[in-house]
Amino acid sequence: MKDVKIVLLGYMGSGKTTIGKIVANHLNIKFLDLDDYIEQQENMPVGLIFENRGELYFRKKEREYLSQIFLTETNFVLSLGGGTPCFGDNMELVNEKTVNSFYLNIGINELSERLKLEKNHRPMIAHLKDDEMQEFIGKHLFERSFFYNKAHQKVKGNKNTPTEIAEKIINSLV
Numbered sequence: 001m002k003d004v005k006i007v008l009l010g011y012m013g014s015g016k017t018t019i020g021k022i023v024a025n026h027l028n029i030k031f032l033d034l035d036d037y038i039e040q041q042e043n044m045p046v047g048l049i050f051e052n053r054g055e056l057y058f059r060k061k062e063r064e065y066l067s068q069i070f071l072t073e074t075n076f077v078l079s080l081g082g083g084t085p086c087f088g089d090n091m092e093l094v095n096e097k098t099v100n101s102f103y104l105n106i107g108i109n110e111l112s113e114r115l116k117l118e119k120n121h122r123p124m125i126a127h128l129k130d131d132e133m134q135e136f137i138g139k140h141l142f143e144r145s146f147f148y149n150k151a152h153q154k155v156k157g158n159k160n161t162p163t164e165i166a167e168k169i170i171n172s173l174v
C-alpha cells in the first residue's frame with residue numbers, strides 16, 4: 001500500500017485538529033496531532049511547557065518531535081501546531097517528507113470568534129481580552145501567512161463545515 005502522509009497547518013482555531021480527525025477517519029489511517037504528541041512525550045500540557053520552560057524550549061522540542069514522527073510513522077494525517085510552520089526550516093522538512101501539505105486558510109473574523117470561546121489553553125492568546133483578539137490575530141496572521149503559504153495547497157473554508165473542508169482535502173490529494 002502507498003504510504004499516505006497528509007499534513008494540515010494553519011492558525012490557531014483554523015480547524016486542524018477537527019478536520020484532521022475527519023480526514024484520517026475517512027481514509028482509515030491514523031490521526032496525529034503534534035501538540036498532543038508533544039504533551040505525551042513531555043508528560044505536560046503545552047501551556048505548562050510554555051510557563052515552566054519557555055517558548056524556545058517548546059520550539060526546540062516541537063522540531064525534534066516533528067522529525068521523529070516522519071522517521072517513525074507511516075500512513076497518517078498530522079495536524080501541526082499553529083506556530084510549527086513559522087520556526088526554523090520546519091516547512092522545508094514537511095514539504096520534503098510529503099507531497100500533501102494543506103494550509104487551512106480561515107479569515108480573521110471567523111478565527112477571532114472561534115478563539116474568544118477557547119483561548120484559555122492557548123498560551124499565545126490566553127492573556128488577550130476579547131476586544132483585543134481581532135487586532136492581535138490580524139497582525140499575527142499577516143506575519144505567519146508567509147510560512148503558511150509554503151504549504152502545497154491552500155484550502156479556504158470560512159463558511160464550510162469541517163466535513164465539507166475534509167472532503168475538499170480528500171478530493172485534492174496528490
Ligand SMILES: Nc1ncnc2c1ncn2[C@@H]1O[C@H](COP(=O)(O)OP(=O)(O)OP(=O)(O)O)[C@@H](O)[C@H]1O
Pocket residue numbers: 010011012013014015016017018019035079080081082114118122157160161162165
Ligand atoms: N469549519 C468549521 N466551522 C465551524 N467551526 C469550526 C470549524 N472548524 C473548526 N471549528 C471549531 O473551531 C474550534 C477550533 O478548532 P480546532 O481545535 O480544530 O483548531 P486547531 O486548528 O486545531 O487549533 P490549535 O492550533 O489551537 O490546535 C473548535 O471549537 C472547532 O469545533
Ligand SMILES: O=C(O)C1=C[C@@H](O)[C@@H](O)[C@H](O)C1
Pocket residue numbers: 011012035046080081082083084121122123124
Ligand atoms: O500558534 C502557536 O504558536 C501555538 C499554537 C498551538 O497549536 C500550540 O502549538 C502552542 O500553543 C503554540
Ligand SMILES: [Mg+2]
Pocket residue numbers: 016017018033035079
Ligand atoms: Mg489543534
